[in-house]
Amino acid sequence: MTVMWDDHGARFPVTVLQLENCQVTANIKTVRKDLSEYHAVQVAATDRPAKTATKQMLGHFKKAGVDPKRIVKEFPVTPDAHVPIGTTLSAVHFVPGQYVDVIANSLGKGFQGTMKKWNFKGLRASHGVSVSHRSAGAIGAHQDPGRVWPGKKMAGRLGGVRTTTQNLAVIRVDSALDLIFVRGCVPGIDDAHVMVRDAKKKMISVARVNHAKGDFDKLLPKGILGLPFPAGTKEMAKELPSVIEAPTHRRSPFLPIS
Structure with missing residues (x-):
């Protein structure tokens, strides 16, 4: 930042983001059960050594004519917005x-209490609370229902x-x-x-x-006034x-x- x-x-x-050799690796078209069509463009980024990629992905990248990548994502598009395979995208x-x-x-913030994870205000800092200022308080509901409700906000892993x-x-x-x-x-x-x-x-x-x-x-x-269509290329x-x-x-x- x-x-x-x-x-x-x-x-x-501001946050500065960088495109690391983002290339189009596939154009996807599938037909749903209701006969509507789903169109997407698959984009891969960040080159990686071939020895660290699986054979299946190496074959996929070889078919697209691009170097092996670390990450692959797809973005839904309209039917007229498919991009030629191998195209390198620019900023x-x-x-x-x-x-x-x-x-x-x-x-990842590790295991946290209810005050940090759920923004509980905590218990009173005086008058009978003793050393329980940051505790969650009671979690049950007496004899009826006699259990903790599912989804109760409690301490746990955060992030x-x-x-x-x-x-x-x-x-x-x-x-x-x-x-x-x-x-x-x-x-x-x-x-x-x-x-x-x-x-x-x-x-x-x-x-x-x-x-x-x-x-x-x-x-x-x-x-x-307008956006690059279908994509902003090199x-x-x-x-x-x-x-x-x-x-x-x-x-x-x-x-x-x-």
């Missing part, structure tokens, strides 16, 4: 000003689970180094793999609603500036209130 300053001098935190696939969701495994941070704004992209600057923090340890997708709530859902209403000017966030990056930054939509704090 680092910090940036907007056009008005306001300081805000310009993400447009400054759009919103994304970042998915990764959260930090280390799949977590999604939603609606992070893309502030800057650097196609020379394949860097993406997103506003705010993301889950996971340093140098961990994360999955970045279009924001489901702030982009995809809003676009569907506005499309149904006929408000085609509101399909994309404010200030964005060839597309050569035609654009190496660093692209989104203008701030924040009102200047030095202007008088009207």
